[in-house]
Amino acid sequence: MRIGELGRETGVAVPTIKFYVREGLLPAGRLTSPNQASYDESHVRRLRLIRGLIDVGGLSVAAVREVLAAVDTPGGAVHKVLGAAHDAITPVPPGRPEGLPQARRTVAELIRRRGWLAEEDHPAAEAMAVALAAFQDLGQGAFVEVLDDYAEACERIADADLAYVGRHADVEELVESVVVGTVLGDAVLTALRRLAHVDRSARRYEGYGEGRPAAGGGADEGMEKGGADPSRVVPPSV
Amino acid sequence: MRIGELGRETGVAVPTIKFYVREGLLPAGRLTSPNQASYDESHVRRLRLIRGLIDVGGLSVAAVREVLAAVDTPGGAVHKVLGAAHDAITPVPPGRPEGLPQARRTVAELIRRRGWLAEEDHPAAEAMAVALAAFQDLGQGAFVEVLDDYAEACERIADADLAYVGRHADVEELVESVVVGTVLGDAVLTALRRLAHVDRSARRYEGYGEGRPAAGGGADEGMEKGGADPSRVVPPSV
Structure with a gap:
């Protein structure tokens, strides 16, 4: 054409x-x-x-070039190519907050605690350390309290991702599949986290579902039938 | 000063x-x-x-201006202010992939299925639909299979986030805390997802932990002691 x-x-x-x-x-x-x-x-x-x-994915042209280079690398151990693709799509923010050394130790401890086969100086570990240090700078260093919840959630997501890749991709398109899943999957994940926040804060701050744990989806028929907008929802008749 | x-x-x-x-x-x-x-x-x-x-967070100056406007809005229902902050920090990508109407239905069904108190046309729902449609365009429409895994993980994360906010923020700084947690938390989350991928693909494609489910962290003492780099890891002596 x-x-x-x-x-x-x-x-x-x-x-x-x-x-x-x-x-x-x-x-x-x-x-x-x-x-x-x-x-x-x-x-x-x-x-x-x-x-x-x-x-x-919001990637820059330069980042796309690196990712495509990884996708196009012929042969090579699958794990190494995946690593190259991962590195290329993990931007390390330009900021160098004060608390960075401490944040790096926090990340290294988390990796050890979870038993993750990941290097402590992986670009994603560095990106995470920068974000944690920024939390610290903003007076929210206590955010580290939720890291294990995040990590467990991410293990579940990674298991689902890998199972998906295993079900659907032959080796030839494996790397492209992982790149797409990683970059677009981030977009899906952050959007879903936001929707879950909307739900949880509606329940907490609008008084729906109060006094009962909001864990697990679809627990409340009354709310489901009432529609999705909290301001229009008929309070559950329970 | x-x-x-x-x-x-x-x-x-x-x-x-x-x-x-x-x-x-x-x-x-x-x-x-x-x-x-x-x-x-x-x-x-x-x-x-x-x-x-x-x-x-990677936000543009314009997006930061909107977020700060939400942070600075005096009074108003907490839930509404949170909604405004959420909207401002959820970029809807410029692309309009072909499969968007179908993707929107998928998102609406997910929201209903989970019983989430979130509007189907929330900016995050739209951002998610655009990402799903992009998956579809790239021949990976089957990605929808993992959405419930993602959603459950996000419910857990949102519960942890809200509990954190409840423990640490008084009402005055609540909105700033949520904005910080949402934007920087995204950075932490995508970095952690990447590290979990590194771990899971090392186990799967390098042959470590094969034949046993890799769910749950720290399950393998041998690997922990071997260090974090799969290429340097001593295979577990089990």
């Missing part, structure tokens, strides 16, 4: 496609004449991946 | 501080002479909050 069709197929503007080719994110089309190139399904797929990483 | 001291105290460059004042993120100092202003501890605190949101 020509570049115009590629654009229509993927919803990406032609100048943007040309930009991605210049930036090395998208392979050039096969030249069919001195100023015309032909694109195929592999370009459609790659372009969708690029847009997903940028639009939904 | 003068602006130079404010900068040293917070590690933020003076021109950047002036930029935040011009952009309305940071209140101007109290003028002590026609071209000199005085700043106090409230500026230090606010500046740290701004940097946390931008550096660690």
Whole structure:
């Protein structure tokens, strides 16, 4: 297909496609004449991946380039390639808060306590240390109290993710699958955490479900039937 | 204190501080002479909050402005203010993937299934729908299989978050606490998910812990003692 069709197929503007080719994110089309190139399904797929990483994952063009390099690395131990992809998509924030050394120790202790096979200087560990140090700077150092709850939740999520990958991806597309799942999965996860917050704070601060633990979904038929907007919900008749 | 001291105290460059004042993120100092202003501890605190949101949370200046407006809204029901803060920090990606209507239905069904008190058109629900539609576009529509695992994990996280807020924040700083916890907590959560992935894929693809479910942390003393880097780990002697 020509570049115009590629654009229509993927919803990406032609100048943007040309930009991605210049930036090395998208392979050039096969030249069919001195100023015309032909694109195929592999370009459609790659372009969708690029847009997903940028639009939904919020990655920079530079980060996308690194991720795609990991995706395109032929051979190599699966675990190593996954590691490279992970590293590339874990941005370490520019800030260097004061409490960073202490926060790094907190992260290292958590990794040991959970028995995780992860290096203490993994980019994600560093990103986490920076975030914890920022909590500390903002007077909320006590946030470390919830880390084990977070870690247990993440173990469950990682188990579900790996099982999903195991069910659906053959080895060839394994890395792309993990990259997509990691980047877009982050977007799903943070959105879900927010929705769960909305639910929990509605129950706590609007007085619904008070006096009974709100753990576990769908526990309250009355609320389900009342609809999702707390301001319109009929209080449970229990 | 003068602006130079404010900068040293917070590690933020003076021109950047002036930029935040011009952009309305940071209140101007109290003028002590026609071209000199005085700043106090409230500026230090606010500046740290701004940097946390931008550096660690990855928020834009515009998003920070909205969040701070929610933080500064006096009175109002706690739940409403939290809602405003949530809305402001939930970016809805620019992309409009094809499968969006179906993805929206998936999200609405999930909210109903979990009995969550959250509106189906909440910005976080929309952000989640966009991410799910992007999965679909990339040939990974089956990702919806893991949504209930994610949702259960997020319920646990939200319970831990709300309990934390309940333990530590008085009403006055409640909103700031929730904003910080939401934005920086996202950074912690995505980093932890990545570390858990590293652990789980090391176990699965490097052959450690095979044949036994890897759920629950610290299950394997041998691995803990072996250190955190799978490539250096002594295989468990079990």
